[in-house]
Amino acid sequence: MRLLLFLLGWMVKAALVLLAIVVLNFCLVRLAPGDVASVLAGESGAADPDFLARTRAEFGLDRPLPAQLLTYVGNVLSLDLGVSYRTRRPVADMVLERMPATLLLTGAAFVFALLVGPALGVLAAIRARRPADTLITVAALVFYAMPIFWVGLLFILFFSVTLGWLPPFGMRSMIPPSGDLARALDTARHLVLPALTLGLFYVAIYARLTRGAMLETAGLDYVKTARAKGLPEWRVVTAHILRNAMLPIITFAGLQAGHLVGGAIVAETVFAWPGIGRLAFDALLQRDYNLLLAVFLASAVAVVLFNFITDLLLRLADPRIGAAGR
């Protein structure tokens, strides 16, 4: 019963949040000066008043803003996201065709970070203030502090230019090998550097989060009790310390998962990865409103969804959450 209420409440909240996001985004993107017609004119080094007027009329950009907003919200509610001003193709198609590339990149980085980050954090915590801890803490600080594009360019210089081990950009070779397995391997090789670049940033965050949470938990009374009971050290660490230290990790993983859709603009730019973050960035510069709003919407849906999953997981990890605070 409580779960059902939670579900219902969540759905109402999600619907309201998404509607607010649609309206807010619509207003935000219109704050920027200029429109798609002026961009196209600027790019072609020739402008013709007929062309400008026709372009604006074709997409209804000459109508008053409130009317445009109403039309847009109405269209979104009927699941029609419109066409791109620039390519005149349905934006839903454009977003969907770029989505797999982004999910592959952010997903790989996510899994890599979740596997490596907490493990390093635990290691640092149980070896606190010893060389291993120092090494991990410093490395985490470095990868957390260095801008992603800088790390990316360094990796390209080192692994592609100097060593020639890995391809520096793109998602597949120009002449892809034949055979499904060979093709998958080819994409995997292209994936290594961007996923590593993006992943290391998150590894650093998880390592620091985990280490901090572990050390904080380790000093609590119930851990001392567990040790006094004579439990073996590995049991104390896994069953008592880690279970409680996991809560901030789950929370942050939920946040990162929300970024799976739009959170890789920099990595996609440096590595020419044909994903959705880059699509959104270009759409913004080109004032391709429909396309930009579609990416925002997809990204908002992902965030809302993962917030929900995070809430569920936190309830499972700690039964006290959600039981109180009625």
Next chain:
Amino acid sequence: MINSTLWPEPPGIVLGINLNAPTLLPSTKMFEGLMTYDFDLKPVPVLAESWVIAPDGLTYTFKLRQGVKWHDGKPFTAEDVAFTFNEFLPAVHARSKTTFERVKTTAVDAHTVQLSLKEPYAPLIRSFDALSAAIVPAHVYKGSDFRANPVNQAPIGTGPFKFKEWRKGEYIHLVRNDAYWQAGKPHLDAIYYRFIPDSASRALALETGQVQLAAQTDIEFVDVARLAKLPNLKVTTGKGWEWNSTISWIEFNHRRKPFDDPRFRQAVMFALDREFMRTNIFFGLAKVATGPIQASSPFYETDVPKYGLDLAKSAALLDEMGLKPDANGVRARVKLLGLPYGELWNRVSEYVRQALGKVGIQVTLEASDVAGWGQKFGNWDYDMVVTFLSMLADPALGVSRTYVTSNIRKGVLFTNTSGYSNPEVDDLFAKAASNTDEAVRKQLYSRVQKILSTDVPVAWTVEIEWPTITSAKLHNVTINGFGPNDSFADAWLAK
């Protein structure tokens, strides 16, 4: 097979419907014009074998090449040319529209077309290249909505390369046209245009041999000199960009004081060290501009007022106007709208602020992105603005648009946005456009250049010498005035 960089990803790849700079590179391989133009901008036959211009300049007769096939196998005929000039270009081509609205084209027979005009139009003979007038297939476009025609997704032309695939966000793939009209050409099997958003990554792609070609704005100028030193790369500067001929300038809004006073505009010219800009901002990939017409043009005039760096003269002009320095040494406060095309242009803005500060003109920089820049510039909402523009093959096409009164049109970029208006200049430009005698035109344009260089409607800074960077193994990329925007029928890759 070669790889080329291409950024940004173009909105479409049909010449005429799309005119954006990134459209040109792939689409010029698929579409052809009646002619192309050599380094001196003299006509070279392509789809036209020969032509005759009547002495009164009102009739042009073209003999078309025979045996040319469209990529779908249909024959190319006079019908296609007549359709392109009469219907297609006036409807879609923002720049050539005005040229071909003057012309009526008739198909005399399958391989002859006749163009007739009401009055002579000198730049017409320099308007038949692929960028200005690519011939499109009538059997595909006739009677359709040109912009929405599905064929635009997989274009059909007569050029040496055919469309194969466009992977959004990744690359455009063209393949050899085996039925190309020049036997034995092209030499390349395929061209891939790869979208690499980051200029540092593009430079790395050239270094590692992942791509064999980058041009114009693909590589930051600061990197070009470094790449030129590498043994596996070749850098050509300026050559191949004769048709494009880009001049950069600082434009003044004449509707606002003090920009309406030529003395102020001259003072700005004397305050700028354009030689410094050439070497330190453009890294030598530029020439100091002396006026409205580029040095490579047959109509270029050297005998015009020169503006070397002269701070004393600059200050004297400002004194004469009555712009005295106040307690802080400031004579005037003005805004400068920067050009949002990367680091180089930010440095131009910063340099102008510094240089004008020395003579007491306090400049506040305004930043924006491409859309914002276009909006403000087109709507005359600026004091001064950094810009650059192509001068094209003839001053009547590329130069006069910036200075004639009849082209003051609010809300439209690349028109006479400064608001400069001078009846004598209008008259000279009009006469030069309708006179087909080159010697007479040269005299008229010389007069125009003398007047404009005195009036300084805009402060010309440099003529940009765009770089073309190729693999040392790639040959015949730059063979005429279009450089990498030529058809690549002759390009070949050494083993």
